[in-house]
Amino acid sequence: MPDQSMRGFLSMVERDFPDQFVRIAEPVSHEFDITAIVFELELSGRSPIVVFENVEGFEMPVVTNIAGNRRLLAGALGIASDDLPAAFQERCQNYIPVEVVSNAPWQEVVFEGNDVDLTRLPIPFHFEVDAAPYITAGQITARDPETGVDTTSFHRLMLKGKNRLGVSLHSRRRMYIYHQNAEARGENLPVAVAIGTHPFHYMGSMADSYPTEVRKYEIIGGFFGEPYRVVRCSTAGIEVAAGAEIVIEGEILADVHEPEGPFGEFTGYASYRSTENVFVAKRVSMRKDAMFHSIASGMSADHLVILGISREAEIRTTLQRSLPNVTGVHVPLNTAGALTAVIGMRKTEEGQPRQAIMTVLGTDSFVKCVVVVDDDVDIFNLSDVMWAVSTRVRAEEDIVFIPGAMGFILDPASHPETHTVTKVGVDATKPKGRDFAERLVIPDEQRARVRTIMERAGISL
Ligand SMILES: Cc1cc2nc3c(=O)[nH]c(=O)nc-3n(C[C@H](O)[C@H](O)[C@H](O)COP(=O)(O)O)c2cc1C
Known part of the structure; x- marks a missing residue:
């Protein structure tokens, strides 16, 4: 027991x-x-x-x-x-x-x-x-x-x-x-x-x-x-x-x-x-x-870890019903464990990121910003996410605003009387079927090789 x-x-x-x-x-x-x-x-x-x-x-x-x-x-x-x-x-x-x-x-x-x-x-x-x-x-x-x-x-x-x-x-x-x-x-x-x-x-x-x-x-x-x-x-x-x-x-x-x-x-x-x-x-x-x-x-973290997990669980449940190609959900602690959701996806059709944005905002009234990224981006690494936002977003096409939406009373940016906010969705995925710049990667074998060289040179990581 x-x-x-x-x-x-x-x-x-x-x-x-x-x-x-x-x-x-x-x-x-x-x-x-x-x-x-x-x-x-x-x-x-x-x-x-x-x-x-x-x-x-x-x-x-x-x-x-x-x-x-x-x-x-x-x-x-x-x-x-x-x-x-x-x-x-x-x-x-x-x-x-x-x-x-x-x-x-x-x-x-x-x-x-x-x-x-x-x-x-x-x-x-x-x-x-x-x-x-x-x-x-x-x-x-x-x-x-x-x-x-x-x-x-x-x-x-x-x-x-x-x-x-x-x-x-x-x-x-x-x-x-x-x-x-x-x-x-x-x-x-x-x-x-x-x-x-x-x-x-x-x-x-x-x-x-x-x-x-x-x-x-x-x-x-x-x-x-x-x-x-x-x-x-x-x-x-x-x-x-x-x-x-x-x-x-x-x-x-x-x-x-x-x-x-x-x-x-x-x-x-x-x-x-x-x-x-x-x-x-x-x-x-x-x-x-x-x-x-x-x-x-x-x-x-004492105040936020469980809040973040509960948001991730809720959003994940709803997204899985309509978008099985969603690969992960992260609600970072430094967005108060509630206000921003990062969604990873293996996009198969244009329009899916926007579908995900609408689904998340319809599921959770806390979230005021949804960022959707491709599955090569680490949703738990905010600098990777910001890199995708900075390099894959065409603002006039990829950012949507929903003014007057239900917000959270403790969010200082919410309206002082109605507590409404403007919600924002950011599609930071690459366009499908169009040529897009190739991401720079260092293959695992190359990384292993240089680690050995560095070890021999007395450089510890
Ligand atoms: C540490 C902590 C403190 C909280 N403080 C408050 C609070 O002061 N007032 C409030 O309305 N909700 C507060 N909440 C959120 C509620 O506990 C949460 O929304 C809960 O699901 C409400 O449950 P209920 O349906 O029984 O009212 C807090 C949550 C946590 C984790």
Whole structure:
């Protein structure tokens, strides 16, 4: 039976990928140090899990960057990193009903009523622009008051007081709709927030298109290949991951809005856009030795790798239906893991790149730029992609614009009121059947030969 907790994942990484696990015993401040260290590691080309054992002023350790490394996520699934989008696509369609268990370690310590004090948690202040410390790894679970079906998803939570958090539901997906449905009945929305869950929970919670009656927990079960174990908490029969470290129960208020943000978002910008909702905590439960999980915010790999994989999986699924000659899909992290899609194709007919552009833009509202390249171009190497764009594109023929399209509220270039954007498609494939300049290549045998010469000359590569 796989260990479905965050701890289970940490043990696997510490055992199988020891070089990707870092413990910092040096004292650090919860203000800015934690996220800044993840960014420093990224700048040096590393993305290990980091455990901060000594956060000044707090007893609880902080764990971060558990989802910033494709190798570790692939390791948990037992696959190669390149197969992540295909596995994501396949697991997201393998719904497995949950197993409700009666007890969970997070029920060991409970604070209720006046004893609730969220300021005692080591909630990091991520960027100087942030309005307050933010819980970034809070999986909120709620049931739709109309249908009873539940969902679970990350939403940023701004620390406002001992029992008060600001919350933004800007993705406007199920959680937003459930809250609207509760508001229409004049009711608050009961929710539970699970902090410290396995990265498969993170992955399953990012699933996008699935039937409304399906529970996200059933999708998460698909990632584990067995029922996801949940425990019923005291709030409105809501079920919460049994493996969680900390659970905060309460409600998102109806018809109450307060300033929330700014917050350093995954776009790499401070975001001032928010639905400005308010969450009031009534009960906090945790393991005796709870660890606080935080996701490095801003444009960090921790924030973007799974988002990018989920976009690649979604786009790949749709493209495969109509264009089997598509050879690959890449949503690069440095386009906020969502805003640009690069499509590789073995073109057999003119018009196919434009068909791919329309399909991608029709599939994914996040994507605002689609670039289609031939299969001799490495879609994972952006300098190769830019070379193709620079040398194969005739702007007047190969670039299409779609003004007034649905954009993403956190994209700072989207319209301030409507959030619409102009989407762009770039066909960077060579024209078919016409002579086109021949690409310069150095054959593999020649490369092998010069490597031997260089080795003999003492030049190491
Ligand atoms: C780390 C992280 C933080 C996120 N924060 C928010 C947020 O603050 N507000 C929001 O609406 N969506 C946020 N999202 C996106 C939602 O979690 C995502 O769109 C999810 O699929 C929505 O699920 P739902 O259908 O249950 O609402 C975040 C995603 C990640 C990975």
